Amino acid sequence: MLKLPTTIRALRFILFFKIALFIMVMIAFFRNSAEPLSTSSAINISISFLAMLLLLFSISKKKHFPSIIISLVVFWFSIDMIQIMLSLVIVLLFFFKSTRSYFRSANAISAPSTDEDEAQLAEEAVDEDASGEAQPKLDVNKAQAKSRKDPEVYIREATPEDADTIYSLMHIAFEEYRTAIPPSSALEETDESVLSALRDQGESAAILYEDDTATAMVRFKYDRDEIYFFRLSVVPARRRRGYAKQLVKWIEKQGITKGLNVSRCKVRQSIQNNLVLYQDMGYEVVNQELIVRPGGTIKELTLEKRIGL
Known part of the structure; x- marks a missing residue:
């Protein structure tokens, strides 16, 4: 489960404290x-x-604008000075970047499939293979049910207007590295910096959609005869579906189309899953670098794959 941002946890804690204090008073x-x-x-x-209870519900459902309105109602109807101060803190927390990212994530992904749905899909596939031609009508129904469950996946190149979507996907995916030493620099980026990179700094991006829902993305640049990709992001609820590999293949095709010879990326040595993914796709380590940051030191690997003739 994705860890809630500190500001959201603070909002929930203050609200529960306000409710308890309210009841005692x-x-x-x-x-x-x-x-x-x-x-x-x-x-x-x-x-x-009632406003405090409704605000808790609205936050849990990631309803940004209603939550702000309800927080103002909570502030207006505070019954004493302590409640007023706590309500003011709640209102101010809504203006933090991590709070905005939390609410934006509601537009970036839909609810994950349940284990029951996945089990049912597996059973349908097994039954379809085992039944043969004994019940053709049943097979047709199962095939139709399966086709409805198979998501439509496609990738398109992003534009500067997609900066908010790219920012949200990146922060959702990289949130798990907030406690890493040092934390990922992706978490230091803002929606404004992403927009500037796409609009003014020659950076590009691609977004992968599952059933018209933004699910994964990758950013990239053209550098001489190379295509360099970074910030590969897949939301946790949609991982292990091959989406990262699809985006990397899209990057390679993009490089080939441009007549480039090399696809390149960088990865922390400590993140073995990413390293194995790239190596399985034919990428080789060509350089190692020790990066010193205020929050700690990391060993960064540069990987390359020849994609041209």
Whole structure:
């Protein structure tokens, strides 16, 4: 499971704390107050409590704009100074980059298939092979069901207008390396820097779609007789489907089309999965470099594959 950004975890914690504090204050009030609660006060208290619950739900569903509106309602109906300060912190957290990335991810991927769906698909394939011609009508139905489940996958070259999608896919994919030493530099990029790279710095990108949903991407540059690709990103819920390999093959075809001779990439030596992927596709290590960063030191490998004649 993808780890939630720190700002989202902070939002959830503050909301749970506010709700607990709210309940304790209400209990103390009703125990110690001899006067009945006025209608207007009861309405304000009810709105405040329901708004906090609704905000938790909206955050969990990654509804960005509704969450901001509800957070303002929570702030407006805060009942004391502590609640006001906590509500203000909640509102401010919505303006952090990691918070925006979390909500953007709702547009980048759809919900993953369940294990039950995958098991059912496997059973259909086995049954279809075993049944032969005994029940042709049933076979047709199974084939139709299978065709509906097979996703339509295609790749297209991105434009600067796709910068937000590229940024979101990259951050979703690289979030797991936030705790690495040092963390991936991909997490330091912003949507503005991605846009600038695509628009002004000669960088290109390709996006892979599954059923019209952006699922993976890769960025690349042309360098003399080489095509250099980087930031290969596949969202966690759609991994192990061969999408990374499809993007690398697309890069190689792009290089061949341009008359280039070499496809090149770089990878941390510690990330063995990526290294094995590239080596299985014919890439060879041609250089090693020790990179020193403020957060730590990494050993970076340069891999190349000849793609021209």
